[in-house]
Amino acid sequence: MxxxxxxxxxxxxxxxxxxxxxxxxxxxxxxxxxxxxxxxxxxxxxxxxxxxxxxxxxxxxxxxxxxxxxxxxxxxxxxxxxxxxxxxxxxxxxxxxxxxxxxxxxxxxxxxxxxxxxxxRGPGIRSSKNGRKEVRVDSAMDSPAHPYQPYDFQNELLGIPQMHLDGYTGAGVRVAVFDAGFHNVDNIPAFKHLFEQGKIIGTRDFVDVGSTGVFKSDTHGTGALSLIAANDNRLVAGAYDASIILCITEDMSTEFRIEEYNWIKAAEYADSLGVDIINSSLGYNHFDDVDMNYGKDDMDGKTAIISIGASIAASKGILVVTSNGNEGNLSWRTVTAPADSKDVLAVGAISTSLEKAGFSSVGPTADGRIKPDLVAYGTGVNLWRYTSGPSFSSGTSFSAPQVAALAAGLWQANPNLKMAELKELLIRSGHQAENPNMEIGYGIPNYERAMLGRDEDSQPVRELIVSLFPNPLEGDRLFVMNFPPQANGVRLISSAGNLVSQWTLGNSELRNPMEFHVGDILPGLYIVEFQSTNWAQRHKLLKR
Known part of the structure; x- marks a missing residue:
């Protein structure tokens, strides 16, 4: 003794x-x-x-x-x-x-x-780190009483339903997810197909070096993965047929620059497996050791080691999709690394009003470039993190993987595209590609607009499909994406056939999306009718 x-x-x-x-x-x-x-x-x-x-x-x-x-x-x-x-x-x-x-x-x-x-520092030194500053609004989700699923809104914004109808679900595309952990993935029914079909082709923990076990530590990566590859009746993600690589690079107990090196080592590992797309719902600016901190002037894509690594990954033909950061309501406000790299797709977040979510980081980078590049739905995103069922979480961490899934489907549809061509196609498909800004960049990307943006001599061209958001409608603001240019009027009609509201439009008023205030209408089913002199198109709208 x-x-x-x-x-x-x-x-x-x-x-x-x-x-x-x-x-x-x-x-x-x-x-x-x-x-x-x-x-x-x-x-x-x-x-x-x-x-x-x-x-x-x-x-x-x-x-x-x-x-x-x-x-x-x-x-x-x-x-x-x-x-x-x-x-x-x-x-x-x-x-x-x-x-x-x-x-x-x-x-x-x-x-x-x-x-x-x-x-x-360390190993063994713990900190009071607050993680990725993720904006979290997890809540229990009740089963909807109507056929419109809670995930439809986030999917329809990007044109995912049409992408699936066209047969593109990410098959043959390899997607890596870098995060803090993937706890519960092996027990959540929405991921069952990944195991049954051998879709998880690589796993590695670069925090606990040498470990291949990744179904542990944290559910943040679980949520990100679900927005790429979940497939059950409670969440159908955009690229559920993609092959998946899962890497833990983020240490939840501390915040040091080693996590940037972990990310780069994970990218090398994913590269060795032939990865096509990396989704990274991580961002860095401040650390537990203040001497490691970056300043805003360092967000130039050339200073932070993770941004240098992300650019190297892109030089290998890998599309890097990363969250733009959740600093919009904080004094930092701007992007975090590696979103500052010119070679990545940095994704911000929008709310149900299709406006920038308050927490979503803004541009420009230190050298004056537009960021974010694109945006997707990021407030109350429907996802899987827990075995009990889907929940809702917010943050650019959960808008980025939706765009990664869209990219996987587009690459399956256009397998001969080079990475830079696919990246440009996604940016051009943004709903405000002609008028980008520092809040939502080039806007919301969309599968149908991207397909229309291909070479018209070699690809079929079709009319864009009109989408209503949100649907079901809970407030009085209705947005119309891909508003039909031939329409000069809109009518809102009740299920009984009565006219509730109508709007007359001139060409100078057309925008994408169009916004209509429908007023305080009763819950129920409505018809939104777009019309011109000899033409009409009707869409169903559910008011809760």
Whole structure:
């Protein structure tokens, strides 16, 4: 038995090692050079998987030095000096390690070391971190008493129902989701098909390095995944047939820059599996160690290491879809990294009124670019996080995966598109692509507008389908997306055939979306009729 005095001594000694002059912290060691050693760009099959090479062939991308691994000689030298090597990143030509300052002083003296960066205190140091500043309004959801499902509104905004009718559900497209955890995914019925059909093709935990288990830690990633791949009668997401890669990169117990490196390592892993789209519902600006904080001037897409990594991912032909940030109501207000990268699709959030959600971060970036790029519904989003049933959550974390799902369906429909072409197609499909601003960017993307935006010589052209939002209607503001240009009048008719309201329009008044105030009408079923002299089109509207 160890005496009590001996126990106290061991405890004090442990505290000294952890927090004193020999503290074990986490560092990134960046190297000057990348000796080819055992590998060569002339032998790509030794460097990348077949799936990764196929994507590069589609994109006509040549391999470069970032595809070469960190030199074996560097790895051997570092392993002999540090307490633990967490991983090496070939995109950054760096190693992420646990070491004390004495070891790091030695490493800094080596001629092949460019710089060392403190990226995480600890391990073992906890914080009072408040996570991703997610705006959460989780609530129980009752089954609706009418056939209109709660998720229809968010899907119809993006044209997901028509995309599914056309047979595009993300099949053949590989989507990675980076988040804090995917607790309950293996027990939620909406994900059952992913397991039965072998759709989850890769899992990795880059916080608990070496672990492949990801169905743990947090339900934030569960919610994001559900907006891409859920498929049951309570939520049909846009890309439920996509192949899925799940990576934990966010440490919920602390907030340090190591999470940015985790993200980049996850992107390398996803790249090796041939990923097409990365969805990242994460954003960084402030950390538990204030010396690591970014300033607004750093949001230029070239400073934050995660933004640099996101741009490298894009250079490999990967479409990176990321949340724009939930800083709109805070003093920061603007984007967080990696949304500031010019190479990613940064997605903001809108409310049921199709206006910017108050919490959604705004542009511009530090160098004056428009952000967000696009927006999707983000207030009270219907999603799966818990085994008890769907719930509602808010945040740009949950608008971004909806756009990622739309992108997967569009890529299935247009498999020959390069990533940059798909990104441009999505931006051009925004409802205010001709008049972007710093609140909602280029607007709400839409499947049908994107399909119409393709080369008309090689693709069929069809009329855009009119959509009413919200439907069911709970207030008095009705929005019409894809308003028929030939219509010069709108009538609201009761189920009994009585005229309730009508509006006459001129061409100068046409906008997308159009807004109508219907007044205090009784609950029930109505018909919205668009008309001109010799033409009429009718749509059902339910008033709650």
């Amino acid at each position: 160890v005496s009590s005095s001996r126990s106290v001594f061991l405890l004090l000694f442990t505290v000294f090692l952890t927090y004193g002059g020999y503290s074990q912290d986490r560092y990134a060691i960046h190297y000057h050079y990348k000796p080819t050693e055992r590998y060569s760009l002339d032998r790509p099959g030794e460097l990348l998987t077949e799936a990764s090479l196929l994507r590069r062939d589609r994109e006509r991308i040549r391999l470069d030095s970032t595809d070469l691994p960190v030199a074996d000689s560097y790895i051997a030298a570092v392993e002999a000096e540090v307490s633990q090597v967490l991983y090496h990143t070939h995109w950054l030509n760096a190693s992420v390690v646990v070491a004390d300052e004495k070891a790091m002083a030695t490493i800094r003296s080596w001629p092949f070391v460019a710089e060392t960066v403190l990226i995480g």
